[in-house]
Amino acid sequence: MxxxxxxxxxxxxxxxxxxxxxxxxxxxxxxxxxxxxxxxxxxxxxxxxxxxxxxxxxxxxxxxxxxxxxxxxxxxxxxxxxxxxxxxxxxxxxxxxxxxxxxxxxxxxxxxxxxxxxxxxxxxxxxxxxxxxxxxxxxxxxxxxxxxxxxxxxxxxxxxxxxxxxxxxxxxxxxxxxxxxxxxxxxxxxxxxxxxxxxxxxxxxxxxxxxxxxxxxxxGMKWFAVRVTGEEGHSGTTPMPSRSDALVTASRLITTVRDTALKTELGVATVGVIKSDTSSQATIPAGVEFIIDIRCSTDPMVDQLAAAIFKAFDNIVSEEANSTSYAIQRTWGLPxxxxxxxxxxxxxxxxxxxxxxxxxxxxxxxxxxxxxxxxxxxxxxxxxxxxxxxxxxxxxxxxxxxxxxxxxxxxxxxxxxxxxxxxxxxx
Amino acid sequence: MxxxxxxxxxxxxxxxxxxxxxxxxxxxxxxxxxxxxxxxxxxxxxxxxxxxxxxxxxxxxxxxxxxxxxxxxxxxxxxxxxxxxxxxxxxxxxxxxxxxxxxxxxxxxxxxxxxxxxxxxxxxxxxxxxxxxxxxxxxxxxxxxxxxxxxxxxxxxxxxxxxxxxxxxxxxxxxxxxxxxxxxxxxxxxxxxxxxxxxxxxxxxxxxxxxxxxxxxxxGMKWFAVRVTGEEGHSGTTPMPSRSDALVTASRLITTVRDTALKTELGVATVGVIKSDTSSQATIPAGVEFIIDIRCSTDPMVDQLAAAIFKAFDNIVSEEANSTSYAIQRTWGLPxxxxxxxxxxxxxxxxxxxxxxxxxxxxxxxxxxxxxxxxxxxxxxxxxxxxxxxxxxxxxxxxxxxxxxxxxxxxxxxxxxxxxxxxxxxx
The missing domain is CATH 3.40.630.10 (Zn peptidases)
Known part of the structure; x- marks a missing residue:
């Protein structure tokens, strides 16, 4: 040789x-x-x-x-x-x-x-x-x-x-x-x-x-673009209980993405990108978008983790006095x-x-x-x-x-x- | 006349x-x-x-x-x-x-x-x-x-x-x-x-x-610019428990700003602006900044509400396995x-x-x-x-x-x- x-x-x-x-x-x-x-x-x-x-x-x-x-x-x-x-x-x-x-x-x-x-x-x-x-x-x-x-x-x-x-x-x-x-x-x-x-x-x-x-x-991996919709308002004059603050709701959802991935141990879930429509500190944010990146060792586990996250989202949005809503805008994925x-x-x-x-x-x-x-x-x-x-x-x-x-x-x-x-x- | x-x-x-x-x-x-x-x-x-x-x-x-x-x-x-x-x-x-x-x-x-x-x-x-x-x-x-x-x-x-x-x-x-x-x-x-x-x-x-x-x-009103610092990492390969995700911590802090204002009834507190250093969905965010806008009918109430919010921040950051930190970068105010x-x-x-x-x-x-x-x-x-x-x-x-x-x-x-x-x- x-x-x-x-x-x-x-x-x-x-x-x-x-x-x-x-x-x-x-x-x-x-x-x-x-x-x-x-x-x-x-x-x-x-x-x-x-x-x-x-x-x-x-x-x-x-x-x-x-x-x-x-x-x-x-x-x-x-x-x-x-x-x-x-x-x-x-x-x-x-x-x-x-x-x-x-x-x-x-x-x-x-x-x-x-x-x-x-x-x-x-x-x-x-x-x-x-x-x-x-x-x-x-x-x-x-x-x-x-x-x-x-x-x-x-x-x-x-x-x-x-x-x-x-x-x-x-x-x-x-x-x-x-x-x-x-x-x-x-x-x-x-x-x-x-x-x-x-x-x-x-x-x-x-x-x-x-x-x-x-x-x-x-x-396997999937990405979900989520948009939370609230209502704009003046940060000084809108009383706390009557607010519909999209960033507060988005914050609760982002926290839940992490908590759900940790708890279920199905894989990893990350929010790497966040964007608010508002660029003024004196305005209650009315629109916030973020992207969730979910990865698990098999495709069924990806779907299971995504389902668990969105179930938690629904619970948060329905409980929330904040009266915001969310929509999943787009999904991509790589099986x-x-x-x-x-x-x-x-x-x-x-x-x-x-x-x-x-x-x-x-x-x-x-x-x-x-x-x-x-x-x-x-x-x-x-x-x-x-x-x-x-x-x-x-x-x-x-x-x-x-x-x-x-x-x-x-x-x-x-x-x-x-x-x-x-x-x-x-x- | x-x-x-x-x-x-x-x-x-x-x-x-x-x-x-x-x-x-x-x-x-x-x-x-x-x-x-x-x-x-x-x-x-x-x-x-x-x-x-x-x-x-x-x-x-x-x-x-x-x-x-x-x-x-x-x-x-x-x-x-x-x-x-x-x-x-x-x-x-x-x-x-x-x-x-x-x-x-x-x-x-x-x-x-x-x-x-x-x-x-x-x-x-x-x-x-x-x-x-x-x-x-x-x-x-x-x-x-x-x-x-x-x-x-x-x-x-x-x-x-x-x-x-x-x-x-x-x-x-x-x-x-x-x-x-x-x-x-x-x-x-x-x-x-x-x-x-x-x-x-x-x-x-x-x-x-x-x-x-x-x-x-x-x-009276005061604004605080807060920066949360974590550690960048790959969204697919970094295990959930060892992450230091600045956006997750920022999300918990933003939720607390709202909750503290609601609970104390001292005035209003709003996060209107958020910015993440990261623009990639595949990267765990390492730096997130946001601005808190606090307004109360008197100056001492502004200070009281700010103190309550930052006390809640300290509790969150010390509890958090996430091992991020936060700093108040700047404050402005209008008495x-x-x-x-x-x-x-x-x-x-x-x-x-x-x-x-x-x-x-x-x-x-x-x-x-x-x-x-x-x-x-x-x-x-x-x-x-x-x-x-x-x-x-x-x-x-x-x-x-x-x-x-x-x-x-x-x-x-x-x-x-x-x-x-x-x-x-x-x-």
């Missing part, structure tokens, strides 16, 4: 840190990131990544949602690329690892293949999925959803989504030069399979003392995603090439990922590496250089494993 | 409605208004008002805060003007009467004096106070506060206040051509006294079956304002010239007004007319044409009463 092909951990980590410093760093002396999708920072990171991939001999395609497909040719005539995808956008106050590690590790894999003059059977693709975070244009995992054709929000609907400044997504794509011609549709721009290296973003690997998570599924046995096997076998069995565990992802969408149309799995203290979506997010390198190595080996099996005709 | 001088009620009401339709109407078929201070709509209403006053022979001065003083000369050499002041700006979803009635009634008084060729002893001034609402640039009754020199927020500090778009108040004054040269200081641009006609904005006159309120004081006996007498005597004694009542204002600031440096009182169902800061705000006219008549008579007393040397 030939010497095992090794990624260059130093190069991976140096590139990850230096590109984060260049494009989207929140402040000096912090590793916080604000690289909102399709921003100037995102454009510069994308331009750099495209140039790097071209210098490694890749053909680069940009699709209608700005997804970047950098494809290194293989010898097979008819096979589609084995993909390594993730995202380079971040939360407004996020870290350097969520998403970014997956794309940088994919680049490191391409660099390793290139410098070792490896020819694969299938083409190998690096993918940067647009707007995974949904932080600028609401709707997480947006562009992989469009590509999968399984999201309820299709291409045109996504193009029409506005950011807080009223900029349309389509306009933002044009502005940074990433409104591509390639169809954003897996049937026209397909993949053999999809692997994604990602940080866990939770505490489990660290707590269990493991280095690699073999991800077998993504938990539980079961990953493909072949991809899971490729990740597990690859992990065991680098670390001993007691360092590896199967797990479900509690966060949504682009892989949740790709898994609906092509074989998919993910590789998790530990997050310090489980912290993510936070400038303190951290994964050690050793774990970053290990993840990239497992990603390389998973791709090669899968490629070998396709060549053999096993997968 | 000469025939009693009468204002023209039809003209007043027509002018009020047509100017509201022209500048700041919220939508067709609604009487809602959005005439934010120093906006284009406000500029156009101001320009029109200045032109009207000039056509009536007034000299117009604009001060450093954009306050408009339109002064009709009197015969006295050394007396300052008897003022009729209020404001023409509105809440983002306000009505046509709050403030606007007071300025339009003052115009109607000037028109009546002009067409009847009345010469007063003192000069008579119409004043449009800038940014009474504090809805665009935070800080209600801002410009009368500067003029009184008694507000803790002085001229330069007000100029530096930003709106939500980041526009500085000074820039906004310049943009619409209302950054005047006249000193915004009662010692340099003084008044003999200040009368203000205003809608009650509460339910008391209507409930008591009265037509005119003789306002003897403005209740109880006691109006001047001479002005109160002028209003009462004038009301009784138009309606019978059982239609008139003394009352305290539960809302803040520019008169609260003027009362600190010149004799001041206010005239209240009924608000339908007590509704204000709301497009449904309504005062009947008859009550608007009655208020304007009482304003005219109060000014003439005061002028006569000054001429006699009694006041």
């Amino acid at each position: 030939a010497t095992k092909l090794k990624i260059n951990g130093q190069r991976l980590n140096d590139t990850l840190q230096s590109t984060c410093t260049s494009w989207g760093a929140l402040a000096a002396h912090s590793t916080g990131m604000c690289r909102l999708t399709l921003s100037q920072e995102d454009k510069e990171a994308r331009d750099w990544m495209v140039a790097e991939c071209k210098s490694l001999g890749c053909e680069v395609k940009i699709d209608q949602m700005g997804n970047i497909f950098a494809i290194r040719p293989g010898t097979a005539k008819d096979n589609k690329p084995i993909a390594m995808g993730s995202h380079m956008d971040t939360q407004p106050a996020g870290g350097r690892y969520d998403g970014i590690l997956g794309v940088q590790a994919a680049l490191e894999v391409l660099r390793t293949l290139h410098e070792n003059k490896i020819t694969t059977y299938c083409p190998i693709a690096l993918i940067d999925w647009t707007n995974e975070e949904g932080a600028r244009f609401p709707g997480a995992m947006m562009a992989s959803g469009v590509w999968s054709t399984k999201s309820s929000t299709g291409l045109e609907a996504c193009w029409d989504i506005q950011d807080k400044e009223g900029i349309l997504m389509k306009g933002a794509l044009e502005d940074i030069g990433y409104l591509g011609q390639t169809k954003c549709d897996y049937r026209e721009n397909g993949l053999e399979c999809h692997f994604e290296l990602h940080i866990e973003q939770g505490p489990i690997l660290e707590k269990e003392g493991k280095s690699v998570g073999v991800v077998t599924a993504v938990q 539980e995603s079961i990953f493909h046995p072949n991809c899971i096997e490729a990740v597990r076998a690859s992990a065991l090439q680098s670390v001993s069995e007691d360092q590896v565990m199967d797990m479900k992802s509690r966060a949504g990922h682009d892989s949740a969408w790709t898994s609906r149309v092509v074989p998919t799995s993910m590789i998790f590496v530990p997050s310090r203290e489980g912290i993510s979506h936070n400038p303190d997010e951290y994964t050690s250089p050793e774990h970053c390198s290990l993840g990239a190595q497992v990603l390389l080996d998973s791709v090669l494993h899968y490629d070998e099996k396709v060549k053999e005709g096993t997968y | 000469a025939t009693k001088l009468k204002i023209n009620g039809q003209r007043l009401n027509d002018t009020l409605q047509s100017t509201c339709t022209s500048w700041g109407a919220l939508a067709a078929h609604s009487t809602g208004m959005c005439r934010l201070t120093l906006s284009q709509e406000d500029k156009e209403a101001r320009d029109w008002m200045v032109a009207e006053c000039k056509s009536l022979g007034c000299e117009v001065k604009i001060d450093q805060m954009g306050n408009i003083f339109a002064i009709r000369p009197g015969t006295a050499k050394d007396n300052k003007p008897i003022a009729m002041g209020s404001h023409m700006d509105t809440q983002p979803a306000g009505g046509r009467y709050d403030g606007i009635l007071g300025v339009q009634a003052a115009l109607e008084v000037l028109r009546t004096l002009h067409e009847n060729k009345i010469t007063t002893y003192c000069p008579i001034a119409l004043i449009d106070w800038t940014n009474e609402e504090g809805a665009r640039f935070p800080g209600a009754m801002m410009a009368s506060g500067v003029w009184s020199t008694k507000s803790s927020t002085g001229l330069e500090a007000c100029w530096d206040i930003q709106d939500k778009e980041g526009i500085l108040m000074k820039g906004a004054l310049e943009d619409i051509g209302y950054l005047g040269q006249t000193k915004c200081d009662y010692r340099e641009n003084g008044l003999e006294c200040h009368f203000e006609l205003h809608i009650e904005q509460g339910p008391i006159l209507e409930k008591e079956g009265k037509s005119v309120g003789v306002v003897t004081a403005v209740q 109880e304002s006691i109006f001047h006996p001479n002005c109160i007498e002028a209003v009462r005597a004038s009301a009784l010239q138009s309606v019978s004694e059982d239609q008139v009542m003394d009352m305290k204002s539960r809302a803040g007004h520019d008169s609260a600031w003027t009362s600190r440096v010149v004799p001041t009182s206010m005239i209240f007319v009924p608000s339908r169902e007590g509704i204000s800061h709301n497009p449904d705000e309504y005062t009947s044409p008859e009550h608007c006219s009655l208020g304007a008549q009482v304003l005219l008579d109060s000014v003439l009463h005061y002028d006569e007393k000054v001429k006699e040397g009694t006041y």
